[in-house]
Amino acid sequence: MRGLTYKYEDGTMALRDVDLSIERGEKVAIVGPNGAGKSTLLNLVAGFRMPFSGRVLIEGRELNHENADELRSEVGLVFQDPEDQIFMPTVEEDVAFGPRNLGLDDIDARVTRALRSAGIEGLAKRRPHRLSYGMKKRVAIAGILAMEPEMLLLDEPTSGLDPRARLELVKLLREMDKTMLIATHDLEAAAEIVDRAVVLNVSVVMEGTMSDIVMSKKVLQDAGLELPPVSKLFDAMGRMGYPVDSLPVSMDQAVAELTRVIDREAKRTSELRGPGNPRSDRKSRQSDARGNGD
Amino acid sequence: MIITHVRGHSALRERDEDLDTSWFSQLDPRVKIVGVFSFVVVAALLTRPEGVTIALTAAIALAAASRVSAKRLIVAYAAAFPFVALASASIFLFSGWDRGLTMLARTSSCVIPLLVLALGTETFDLFSGLRRLKVPGMITTLLMLTFRFLLLLSDELERMKVSRQARGFRGGRSLLDRYGLRVLSFTAGMVLVRASARADRVYEGLRCKAFRKDMIPWRTSSVRSRDMAFLACLAIVAGVLAAVQYEVLF
Known part of the structure; x- marks a missing residue:
């Protein structure tokens, strides 16, 4: 994307001068508050809207009105609300709908592969409207995967999901070997899935890893983003004097960070006491804890 | 303790009970x-x-x-x-x-x-059957899209109805209830606006799946x-x- 600018019909600026490149195989999150232009950006990449100025290049080809339909098969957009994307009466028919429209061969095998990738092989004969919201999201993803696009665009993939469905979807997306552009305000989920993130608030505010972004409190504050609970905890620990190197965003990162801190502190304590100290590490930690309590 | 059937994550083991097998x-x-x-x-x-x-x-x-x-x-x-x-x-x-x-x-x-x-x-089967009987694609596609729009309308109507009731609205049962009729007319307008917005999204969803003009018959019985x-x-x-x-x- 080069210098993308988009205005709504009422004159509201949705995006201003957005530059963003995504490499093949890369997973990128666009984080930002409501109204930041995340969904608009995805719609521009999918060719549903054309930019006021600037260009969208997919595999070097510029997206325009003429080739939007053709290029859309290269980028699969998964909507925030799966209800809007599911059309056919059964799951397998809905998943087969895209490949059939594209005139692809071996549709059954494609459907099976897509259902397996989305972890819903058992739902093939089910009626989508009878499924839970989380399962509908998977059906919508499978419907796009069956078309085998080069890139997946996901609009708020974790919104409206219960914790378990969210966890399962995050795992699914993390393990999926696809180029992805994910619009979300769920920083925790983004940290689990993506390699790189972009803070968007009409224009690009910051680009980096999720850890870089959560360390930039000013950016988060300006963009109206809230730190995930686990980052808040480590931030508070840092302010209390614990030597926290980086703010973890997800629970896995928190466990890794905590293990690192504990190991380092244990090493430092044993070095301070010197060799030949008769006390065991456990006793030493207990004593330290009592000391801290004092 | 209330023990009840929990949906959602058990969906993979469920089947549609209302599936017509006659x-x-x-x-x-x-x-x-x-x-x-x-x-x-x-x-x-x-x-x-x-x-x-x-x-x-x-x-x-x-x-x-x-x-x-x-x-x-x-x-x-x-x-x-x-x-x-x-x-x-x-x-x-x-x-x-x-x-x-x-x-x-x-x-x-x-x-x-x-x-x-x-x-x-099944309604979609009926349309598919018509299409396979060489009824022009434009007609069957229009029928399918109209049917989908009717489903959207009823869905939005139901949401608005629940929303009205949740906020204590009990009017609209008499032609003399001017306030009730006013609320109902706003509801009707809002249902159409919301359904239209959703219909746009559904259409974009279809285009995401490479839909152009014609619903290709999908069942080959x-x-x-x-x-x-x-x-x-x-x-x-x-x-x-x-x-x-x-x-x-x-």
Whole structure:
């Protein structure tokens, strides 16, 4: 994307001068508050809207009105609300709908592969409207995967999901070997899935890893983003004097960070006491804890 | 402690309990469409009361044998009845009660099989069947999109209804309740606006799946022996009705 600018019909600026490149195989999150232009950006990449100025290049080809339909098969957009994307009466028919429209061969095998990738092989004969919201999201993803696009665009993939469905979807997306552009305000989920993130608030505010972004409190504050609970905890620990190197965003990162801190502190304590100290590490930690309590 | 069935994550082990597995629903949609419409054409052309009685009996027998839910059938017939009655009433007024009754029976013998067809066939199957019967793609696609839009409208209407009730609205039951009518008119407007916005998104969803103009028929069933048996039964009934009409029988 080069210098993308988009205005709504009422004159509201949705995006201003957005530059963003995504490499093949890369997973990128666009984080930002409501109204930041995340969904608009995805719609521009999918060719549903054309930019006021600037260009969208997919595999070097510029997206325009003429080739939007053709290029859309290269980028699969998964909507925030799966209800809007599911059309056919059964799951397998809905998943087969895209490949059939594209005139692809071996549709059954494609459907099976897509259902397996989305972890819903058992739902093939089910009626989508009878499924839970989380399962509908998977059906919508499978419907796009069956078309085998080069890139997946996901609009708020974790919104409206219960914790378990969210966890399962995050795992699914993390393990999926696809180029992805994910619009979300769920920083925790983004940290689990993506390699790189972009803070968007009409224009690009910051680009980096999720850890870089959560360390930039000013950016988060300006963009109206809230730190995930686990980052808040480590931030508070840092302010209390614990030597926290980086703010973890997800629970896995928190466990890794905590293990690192504990190991380092244990090493430092044993070095301070010197060799030949008769006390065991456990006793030493207990004593330290009592000391801290004092 | 309340123990109840928990949906959602158990979906992979569930099946749709309302899945229609009756023999009628399993028939090839093309066969059902051809058979039922042929029967309706023959029944509509009957003039002799004996023939109309046989046609009505056959229509009711088809409804009973099809295992379409009797409740749904009665509700659908009740919805169609004002139109059936209107046609019969005019004949009744100008040509006598016997002709009026014949008209009522004849119209019913046409409406009942059509209702059985509509209720005993998944709507999308019906459209797919029509498409495979060489009905122009533009017509079947329009029918499908219209059907989807009706579902959207009813969905949005239900949401608005719940939203109104959740905020204590109980009005709109009397034509004199001006406030209630005002709220209902706003609701109607809002339902249309919301449904239109959602319809745009659904259309974008279809375009995401490479939809252009034509819904390509997706089910490729073939006509089997039971489909032929169904057609043969209807052909025999139609033959009997023709014989009665031309006084070969009775």
